[in-house]
Amino acid sequence: MRGFGELEAAIMNVLWNRGEPTSVRQVHTDLQPERRLAYNTVLTVVDILYKKGRLRRSKDGRAFRYWPVESRADYGMQLMRDAMAESGDPAGSLVTFVRHLSDDESAALRQALGTYER
The missing domain is CATH 1.10.10.10 (Winged helix-like DNA-binding domain superfamily/Winged helix DNA-binding domain)
Structure with a gap:
């Protein structure tokens, strides 16, 4: 994509x-x-x-x-998945991405993970 x-x-x-x-x-x-x-x-x-x-x-x-055909969020998600897959090190790319999040973005990620884990 x-x-x-x-x-x-x-x-x-x-x-x-x-x-x-x-x-x-x-x-x-x-x-x-x-x-x-x-x-x-x-x-x-x-x-x-x-x-x-x-x-x-x-x-x-x-x-x-x-x-x-898809929501803005679904489109963004697919772009991120494709970028991680193409990096050759998806886990490393994800860790680096998370390391560079702002405080607000980190809080949103924590909230999303909490919602997903329930």
């Missing part, structure tokens, strides 16, 4: 933030305050994400509405 390109990530963030099936027009509008993109550029990248299997879609009149 590979990470998203810059525009792919921006589009995925719009879709994750919306949390509901969304038209390309709505994605384009949400991206406009920060990015000056042509509608066709957004349409093309959304279609690429769909063809890569990262989005689902349903017909809504003449257009489609799109939504992510």
Whole structure:
């Protein structure tokens, strides 16, 4: 699994933030305050994400509405698992990762582990 390109990530963030099936027009509008993109550029990248299997879609009149196949958390988890697997030393990578966590991140990890162990 590979990470998203810059525009792919921006589009995925719009879709994750919306949390509901969304038209390309709505994605384009949400991206406009920060990015000056042509509608066709957004349409093309959304279609690429769909063809890569990262989005689902349903017909809504003449257009489609799109939504992510996986949650933002699931995507992040898979990226971390892939990075650890590719490191050649997954356990060592995990220990190094944990060593570099902030206090807040460490507390969140402890809480998550406590919840998981129950």
